[in-house]
Amino acid sequence: MIIVKIYSPPPHVANLTGDFVFRFLSFLSRNSSDCLGESYHIAEKRLFHLERKLKNSPSLKTKYQEFIHEYENMGHMTEIPRPAFGCYLPHHGVVREASETTKLRVVFDASSKTASGVSFNDIQHVGPVVQDDLFSILLRYRQHRFVVSADVEKMYRQILVDPEQRHLQLILWRDDPSSTIKIFQLNTVTYGTASAPFLSTRCLLQLSEECQDLGVAQLIREDFYVDDFLSGTDSEDELLKIVHSVTSILDSACLPLRKWRTNAPSIFRTESNTSQPKTFDMSSSQASVLGLKWNPSDDILQFSVDMELNQPVTKRTILSKSAKLFDPLGLLSPCTIIPKIILQKLWQSKLDWDDPVDNSLLKEWNTFAENLKSLTELAIPRCTIICNPIKIELHAFSDASQLAYASSIYLRSIDASGHVLVRLLCAKTKVAPLKAATIPRLELCGALLSARLSAKVLKALRLQRLCTSK
Known part of the structure; x- marks a missing residue:
């Protein structure tokens, strides 16, 4: 069950953040936290391993420290004395070269087993899906003449967790291996926890239910995929109204939208428009829209293909490479059906995962992989x-x-x-x-x-x- 309470933060927290959704959310618990065992020493061991890794990469260490310091300065975590009981989450960094904002994200391992063999994620329900599926959102995205895309800034971290449950997400950190290890309590919904996607998307659903404008409520309810907003209309004036209305509703809950892109940039250049989104990108010729490549200026969809042919061709590599062909709408179906057929033949041949494929299938796969490069030239309105x-x-x-x-x-x-x-x-x-x-x-x-x-x-x-x- 979710417990939602209106919350006003202490002044020092409000001044530091200014961007929280001031609500408390309880974790979706299917078992009591009493079944969690000791986890401090497990998190400590993982911290020592992380420190050795960061020592060999000064640039990564700098980014990691910046991320942790930002987390603390924004009030998203707080240093505390060691509690009588708590669940300590190991953490590691994930580098995302394709990201336009945060190149490194620290992910907290809530699936790490405690001494009892039970992890924090083991005692949580995942929660139901409360948003439309990716396929439906992309279909609507193709029906509109004018469209916009944006995402919620630091969405998980805008949502506060009930203080009574924050002892279940503690981390260990120190800037230098010679310093004393500090204990921090994570105050917000956390990357890596099983219930995080539901807790954050449920907040958006609540906003739509409280919205008095039924049209805007429908957009918030149906045009968000996790933190990505993708919507549109057939009129530029109506599009600008959508931008302002949705931004206003989400700002009221301190969920700022950023990285706005549109195929109608003129709506943000009008002299009468004094509320242009601060992160509207007019210069980008390429945008990522729920995994698809979109060129806003030409309003076309394109596809990127990364098919290396220097690896041994086995059932494992064929499955791995074909899985990278992301095509949720089936626009590449004449191409993507080929690896499906090859994989079916591989299952029939009863080869092990790392056995070389026979010559006929090898030739079929190499021909497909070679021709696949031409997809980079494909442009779909x-x-x-x-x-x-x-x-x-x-x-x-x-x-x-x-x-x-x-x-x-x-x-x-x-x-x-x-x-x-x-x-x-x-x-x-x-x-x-x-x-x-x-x-x-x-x-x-x-x-x-x-x-x-x-x-x-x-x-x-x-x-x-x-x-x-x-």
Whole structure:
């Protein structure tokens, strides 16, 4: 159960942070914390190991210290004397070269077992999913003429944990190995804890429930994926209203939005606009949108491919490389179905994970990997609907072969002048079952896939005058 209480922080904390959601959230506990064993010495041992690693990398040590100091200065953790009982979380750094803001993030290992064999994560429920799935959000993102993207700054760390439970997330730290080890209590929702995603997204859901504007409430409820905001509309004025309204509601809970990007930057250049987001990026030609590459200036989707061919080709490497082809909407389905088919053949051959594949499959994989480089030149228009449509049709197609079956969804839109625009919205593929099946039966499987995909699309899109055809 979540306990939500209104909270006013001490003045010194408010002055240091100014960006908290002043609410207390209890962890979703499925077992009592009494089952946790001693963890101080485990965290101490991991700290010694971390110090040896940082000693060999001065630049990493500097970044690590800066992160820890920021954590303390913002009031997100507090130094305390050693309590009678507490759960100590080991921690380590994760370097994210692709990140535009924090290159290094300290992650707290709540899955580390205590002396009793039970970890902090073991006694927590994960919590239900309270946001729309990635697929639905990206579908809506492709229906709008004008779109914006942003994310919540330090989302987890904006949410305070109930003080009675903060003894369950303690850490050890010292700037220098010659200094005395200090104990810090983490005051906010913490990276690495099982309930963190639910606790943070549940706060957004609460904001939507308290919002008086039903339209804005729907945007907060349906257009966030964890901390990423992705929304849009067909009017520049309406888009600016969305930016201001959502920003205002989230600011009221001290959840600042940053890294704004849009394909309509002119809305932030108007003289009458005095509330331009401070982190609006007009210069970026490339943005990441829920894992997809988006070029806001040209309003196109692109794909990056990193397929090294210098490794031995085994079932393990084929699975690893094919998993890097991130394509949630199925826009690359004609390509991504190939490694699925190869993997199915590998399972049939009963090779071990690290056994070399036979020559025929090796040739098939190398040909696929070599041709995959051309995907970097592929550019797909983001928007799938014509400007000012009077009619929008959804068309679903399916087909099958002995190896696989697939479904694709197209949107056909018509404006008042009779101009027609047809664009691929999404697609989905599946390999044929190992048990032999006739082509008519596989085509029925494709038709079923089309029906289910169409139902998913119709539920996700916010469209009027939508006709369907299969």
